[in-house]
Amino acid sequence: FGYVGVLQEENVEASEGQRNVLNQLRDWDLWGPLFICLSLAIILSLRAPTKQTSHVFTTVFVVMWIGSLVVTINAQLLGANMSIFQSLCVLGYCVFPLTVSALTIALLRVTWLGMLWLDLIWLSIGFLWATRVSSVFVGQFVKKERRLLALYPVFFFYLILGWLILLF
Amino acid sequence: MSSHFKRDDLFLLDWPRSSPPKRTCCSNTIIAVEVNNNIMSSPPENPFSSGDTDDNNRFDAFQLSPDKTSSRSSLPSLQSIQAAQQQQQMQQQQRAAPSSSQQQQQSTFDNLPSPEELQGPISSTTNNNNDWIPQPSSTANNNINNNINDNQQSSSSILPKFLTCGGALSIESLRPYFDVDTADIILRMKSSIKYCNVPDGFRNEVLYSDNAMRLSAFRESTAAGGEGGETTTAGASTSSSSEVTSVGNVGGGEGKGPDLYGPTWITMTLVFFLAVTSNLSLYFHHSGKQYQSLVDEGGVAAEEEWDYDINQLLHATWILYSFSFLLPMGLYLMFRLMGIISFSVVDLICFYGYSLVAYIPTTWICVAPVSWLQWLSLCISTVVSGMLVLRNVTGPILESAGGGGGVGQGKSGGLIMAVIGCHFIFFLVMKLAFYHHVHH
Numbered sequence: 236f237g238y239v240g241v242l243q244e245e246n247v248e249a250s251e252g253q254r255n256v257l258n259q260l261r262d263w264d265l266w267g268p269l270f271i272c273l274s275l276a277i278i279l280s281l282r283a284p285t286k287q288t289s290h291v292f293t294t295v296f297v298v299m300w301i302g303s304l305v306v307t308i309n310a311q312l313l314g315a316n317m318s319i320f321q322s323l324c325v326l327g328y329c330v331f332p333l334t335v336s337a338l339t340i341a342l343l344r345v346t347w348l349g350m351l352w353l354d355l356i357w358l359s360i361g362f363l364w365a366t367r368v369s370s371v372f373v374g375q376f377v378k379k380e381r382r383l384l385a386l387y388p389v390f391f392f393y394l395i396l397g398w399l400i401l402l403f
Numbered sequence: 404m405s406s407h408f409k410r411d412d413l414f415l416l417d418w419p420r421s422s423p424p425k426r427t428c429c430s431n432t433i434i435a436v437e438v439n440n441n442i443m444s445s446p447p448e449n450p451f452s453s454g455d456t457d458d459n460n461r462f463d464a465f466q467l468s469p470d471k472t473s474s475r476s477s478l479p480s481l482q483s484i485q486a487a488q489q490q491q492q493m494q495q496q497q498r499a500a501p502s503s504s505q506q507q508q509q510s511t512f513d514n515l516p517s518p519e520e521l522q523g524p525i526s527s528t529t530n531n532n533n534d535w536i537p538q539p540s541s542t543a544n545n546n547i548n549n550n551i552n553d554n555q556q557s558s559s560s561i562l563p564k565f566l567t568c569g570g571a572l573s574i575e576s577l578r579p580y581f582d583v584d585t586a587d588i589i590l591r592m593k594s595s596i597k598y599c600n601v602p603d604g605f606r607n608e609v610l611y612s613d614n615a616m617r618l619s620a621f622r623e624s625t626a627a628g629g630e631g632g633e634t635t636t637a638g639a640s641t642s643s644s645s646e647v648t649s650v651g652n653v654g655g656g657e658g659k660g661p662d663l664y665g666p667t668w669i670t671m672t673l674v675f676f677l678a679v680t681s682n683l684s685l686y687f688h689h690s691g692k693q694y695q696s697l698v699d700e701g702g703v704a705a706e707e708e709w710d711y712d713i714n715q716l717l718h719a720t721w722i723l724y725s726f727s728f729l730l731p732m733g734l735y736l737m738f739r740l741m742g743i744i745s746f747s748v749v750d751l752i753c754f755y756g757y758s759l760v761a762y763i764p765t766t767w768i769c770v771a772p773v774s775w776l777q778w779l780s781l782c783i784s785t786v787v788s789g790m791l792v793l794r795n796v797t798g799p800i801l802e803s804a805g806g807g808g809g810v811g812q813g814k815s816g817g818l819i820m821a822v823i824g825c826h827f828i829f830f831l832v833m834k835l836a837f838y839h840h841v842h843h
Contacts, residue, residue: 287712287713290713290714294713294716301577308574309581309664309667309668312574312577312578312580312581312664313573313581314578314581314662371657379586380584380585380586381583381585382585383585384583384584384585384588387668388668388698391668391671391672391675394675398675398679402713
């Protein structure tokens with residue numbers, strides 16, 4: 236998936252398809268990420284235990300927005316030159332694969348395919364897919380010696396979201 | 404007095420952006436934001452100069468990164484903001500006092516657009532009387548309008564100042580504390596375990612010496628440039644550096660100083676691990692009980708439903724972040740009040756933050772719901788992390804006690820006991836709040 240490339244190359248160069256996507260995301264908007272976040276939060280809170288439905292919704296919402304903000308500010312503090320809203324947009328859209336896997340897990344739970352290890356497989360697919368473009372996006376702004384420092388929060392952010400999905 | 408000079412100082416107050424650009428059809432907004440973007444680069448000559456802006460310009464007003472601001476100087480320091488504030492207050496007082504000189508003063512102000520008018524729709528909607536074009540108006544009208552404008556300017560610029568605590572927490576002021584590379588962070592994390600028993604080891608060898616650079620130069624055989632520098636503090640003792648100068652450090656190097664990346668992300672990692680492992684251990688404990696009851700009662704399964712507790716995440720967050728940020732700040736205040744000035748706040752935050760590295764393997768060991776194992780592993784990691792903090796903190800405390808500084812002998816002992824006590828309380832909280840299994 237090119238993670239090693241992102242970490243080791245001097246200048247991160249996005250592939251052709253990724254560059255198209257990133258160019259389009261330059262006109263950022265926050266409606267898409269909001270919709271994705273709401274759908275993820277609703278999916279997870281519907282499957283949560285009844286005492287904790289509102290807690291789960293709040294947690295997912297807060298984690299996603301505050302998490303993206305923290306990741307962005309962290310990258311800026313490490314010396315990246317990126318705008319806050321564009322990176323909120325990119326990180327928000329990259330949650331979409333995790334939403335898809337959450338939906339898959341939720342639908343398959345009621346069938347015979349709803350086993351924990353299969354959930355893990357769907358989740359890891361979603362996680363790897365989600366981190367592809369976002370790591371290239373964040374990585375291209377940070378210089379090479381610090382790239383892992385800037386990418387670790389990105390992975391961590393998607394890991395927290397994936398773990399929340401796994402629980403509920 | 405040079406009104407133009409004062410206006411530039413007043414413009415210093417506007418950064419970061421004081422008025423959020425609103426999506427109204429009021430054309431004043433667009434022009435006001437456009438002028439705001441150009442404030443630092445040129446004096447405000449004609450606010451109607453460019454009538455069009457692109458969306459990027461409008462929304463990048465929130466942007467805290469320096470690429471749009473590369474032409475301007477760095478964020479003005481707190482002193483200059485306060486100086487500008489004082490000047491503004493003086494101007495407000497002068498404007499409030501009716502006098503003939505004030506009218507003359509206002510006429511010089513009328514030549515330039517007042518900074519309030521550049522704020523945006525908040526002040527511009529009530530500012531209809533004051534046009535861009537200077538016109539002679541009555542004194543009373545100007546007085547009232549300017550008073551309203553001044554009040555509104557001060558209220559519309561409070562939010563960014565509040566959010567950044569008067570510039571102390573802005574991106575620019577925190578950036579020097581994130582001036583670390585991956586290799587630095589890894590070295591610091593390893594040293595937090597390695598040097599936990601060396602007096603002032605972590606502080607001297609990791610934070611304030613260039614051992615990191617020498618190590619990387621030694622390993623990679625490349626020239627390690629001296630990146631950044633922090634002055635070695637007064638309390639750094641070079642006697643202990645002899646046992647760790649395996650790389651030939653000639654003492655007194657300029658290291659990178661304390662960083663804030665390590666504490667924040669180590670704490671965040673630990674929060675996550677705590678929440679995960681405490682729920683895992685409760686789950687195993689519960690399923691173990693179920694199995695036991697199955698065996699004992701011969702086939703009747705326990706009816707309790709095990710649910711995931713999301714509150715563990717919340718409790719872990721506030722407990723750990725107060726341990727690694729609020730506690731060092733409180734200790735720093737205490738040290739300052741007692742006259743120990745060798746630490747900075749970030750130093751202490753670094754000690755506590757990196758001391759949490761010792762807890763990371765422990766959280767995974769504590770997944771097993773075996774009580775004595777949990778107590779033992781938590782004990783060991785508390786000892787390691789406590790040693791790291793103690794070894795680095797007691798040096799300057801005892802020095803200032805012995806040298807007749809601000810701390811007497813008894814108080815220094817008390818301070819050290821307080822540090823130990825905080826760690827012990829943290830240890831108890833970790834065990835009882837997260838890994839406590841109620842045995843029925």
